[in-house]
Amino acid sequence: MKPKVTIEDIARLAGVSKATVSRVLNERSNVKAETRERVLRVMQEQGFVPSLAAAGLAGGRSRLVGVLTPPFTQPTVPEILRGVAEAIEHTDYEIVLYSTNAGQSPTTIVNRILALGLTSCLLVIQPGPLTPRLLQLASQGLPVVVIDDQGPPPELPSVGIDNRVSAYQATMHLIRLGYRRIAHLQGPAEFRCAQERYQGYRQALEEAGLPFDPALVFNGTFETASGRACAAALVTLPLAERPEAIFIANDQMAFGFLSAAEALGLRIPQDLAVVGFDDIPLSAHVRPTLTTIKQPFYEMGRNAVELLLSLLHGQAMQPVAGTEGGYQSPIRIQLPTRLVIRESCGALTLHRRQEQEHSLSDE
Amino acid sequence: MKPKVTIEDIARLAGVSKATVSRVLNERSNVKAETRERVLRVMQEQGFVPSLAAAGLAGGRSRLVGVLTPPFTQPTVPEILRGVAEAIEHTDYEIVLYSTNAGQSPTTIVNRILALGLTSCLLVIQPGPLTPRLLQLASQGLPVVVIDDQGPPPELPSVGIDNRVSAYQATMHLIRLGYRRIAHLQGPAEFRCAQERYQGYRQALEEAGLPFDPALVFNGTFETASGRACAAALVTLPLAERPEAIFIANDQMAFGFLSAAEALGLRIPQDLAVVGFDDIPLSAHVRPTLTTIKQPFYEMGRNAVELLLSLLHGQAMQPVAGTEGGYQSPIRIQLPTRLVIRESCGALTLHRRQEQEHSLSDE
DNA sequence: GCATAATATGAAACCGCTTTCATGTCAAGG
DNA sequence: CCTTGACATGAAAGCGGTTTCATATTATGC
Secondary structure (H helix, E strand, O other): OOOOHHHHHHHHOOOOOOHHHHHOOOOOOOOOOHHHHOOOOOOOOOOOOOEEEEEEEHHOOOOEEEEEEEEOOOOOOOHHHHHHHHHOOOOOEEEEEOOOOOOHHHHHHHHHHHHOOOOOOEEEEOOOOHHHHHHHHHOOOOEEEEEEEOOOOOOOOOEOOOOOHHHHHHEEEEEEOOOEEEEEOOOOOOOOOHHHHHHHHHHHHHHHOOOOHHHHHOOOOOHHHHHHHHHHHHHOOOOOOOOOOOEEEOOHHHHHHHHHHHHOOOOOOOOOOEEEEEHHHHHHOOOOOOOEEEEEEEHHHHHHHHHHHHHHHHHHHHHHHHOOOOOOOEEEEEEOOOOOOOOOOOOOOOOOOOHHHHHHOOO | OOOOHHHHHHHHHOOOOOHHHHHHHHOOOOOOOOHHHHHHHHHHHHHHHHHHHHHHHOOOOOEEEEEOOOOOOOOOOHHHHHHHHHHHHHOEEEEEEEEOOOOOOOOHHHHHHHHHOEEEEEEEEOOOOOOOOHHHHHHHHOEEEEEOOOOOOOOOOOOEOOOOHHHHHHHHHHHHHHOOEEEEOOOOOOHHHHHHHHHHHHHHHHHHHOOHHHEEEOOOOHHHHHHHHHHHHHHHOOOOHOOOEEOOHHHHHHHHHHHHHHHHHOOOOOOOEEEEEEEHHHOOOOOOOOEEEEHHHHHHHHHHHHHHHHHHHHHHHHHOOOEEEEOOOOOOOEEEOEEEEOOOOOOOOOOOOOHHHHHOOOO
């Protein structure tokens, strides 16, 4: 291992002091153009790359962003992370990854992250409610951006989608296809997105003048098994009371529903139309392929990074501006979703209305 | 933001010097038990967590492992990363993630990583050949572990599977099912694993006394499109020359093959049996479901971390032992694979031999 | 042409921790 | 009782940067 080139070496070789080299590194304006040139050239020649660790330590801020994620095997995560990674790449920040594996308290991890003093900001990918500890830290000034889920009223700056509107569109799609009795398999109540999707469903029914039947709303956990359970529960209903269609609050549950439906002899979409939510990779491959709301995961990742960095820089200026008292509501970036029409809703086969629906999907 | 508790605070509160606190932190033996107790108690009370950045800087070694991965959307990656993350969690190391997005030279990234001086070791998840730069660095003493692919003769310590044997088993499975003309869609030649899988295929044919027909070996790229191309090429063969089965070198290509085959009116497995390689999540969901060799990605991740850390610690001791001259061949951890029997090979439907095959799959 | 301000640079302190070296203590050995 | 280590601890010098403050240089105004 060749000994690392340090700022001191550069200073000596360029005939300047460490301070000047540091100024060049940080693109301070008060360096003579000529000097800067010379220093830059020496750095180039020596292949000098400053130590992030040292810079972070000395400067009191670090160029590492902590990313807190659920396990990668959760299907929405890889695509989000791809966006995050790609956005980071264009900056001089790096990612420190904290993956919450099952069974471990998020608070523990959050503590671990921060106490290390390694990262100066945090990107949280967290379905479900935020831990109090996180909120506390954020209120103490830690720049945090949350991806997805919590929707307004946002406690923290966040990037996500409009769950209510998206659910509304999903349900409305079924209504337009002519289904009247439309069921809903909802996610757990502690997820705000689950509540919002439910509201969107209700709103669509209402606007279409369709009666709301509580018996058609099933409770799920966002996991595959609860989709299966829902299908099983559904077939116990008397034939006359069965729904003609169902809007399922995420694709994962929809997969369970589909597979159980098949086993129960329920044909999708002939006997029952299905629309999901998320559009994860598998959705295009299950049989029947799943009509669903596409969440722009990649874009969410990118936007979250950009928001976080802008926060980070903005904050650095805060002490100057001094908006100590005036508390503004945190930024939320809301990205558009899209209805992806596939087989499970019957639009392509049942009513031959695909032209109409295609144009709708491109709205 | 409350001011961070530093080692100095602890020292003062415990009535000792910074040096002693540091000793306690690093579990040095030469601290009186009583003193240690006291220091630990104060640390506990203060919620002290040492700064990784400072420790790394001062100690000249860091507690960050760099992880170099292909995009997360490559289907084998999330599962590997899950293993990596979980293994890391049990240590006091953290992950710095470098994701190589398409189009960017791995060498650039490797340089970026190292120059930063942030990480003291590197975990490389890289399908395909290693960059010379990486080999160079490793030979200069940087602890590097590579996941997958390169098989023996390994240039670097690595974790992977025995591709040849696994391919042999896949092919042998087809042979046992009674197929005689067995094709192979291979991966690109620059991937050693592609070559090895090809060899395993050849070996199985040979041992079974089946003739090898070069016309039945197709070239692929490991991507979906080349699976489709292969299917298209295959149907141009005169009926008499068509294979009865095909062993495809990875699942991604198998998916392409399956979908093209369906479009071409080729029934799988009735007209042609298919076995893939990898067992990525989608493999259980395509139609027909794919019989394939399961790679233990999660375990590979875990093992790689363990190997890397043991290397890291071992290396620290090297100067003492001083094996300067004697160059040993790098460690390779080879994990077992398993044949997962699903629909595409016909074992479950065609010959009703499933009992026999099940027991085989559990070997 | 000189006072004054603006700009460019260097010296040194410091970030939070590790490590070396020196010092102090105490038990064993002569 | 004094020497010799072994052991416990502290003081101080870094690690590779950033930042403050002082100083040197140059530009500006009158």
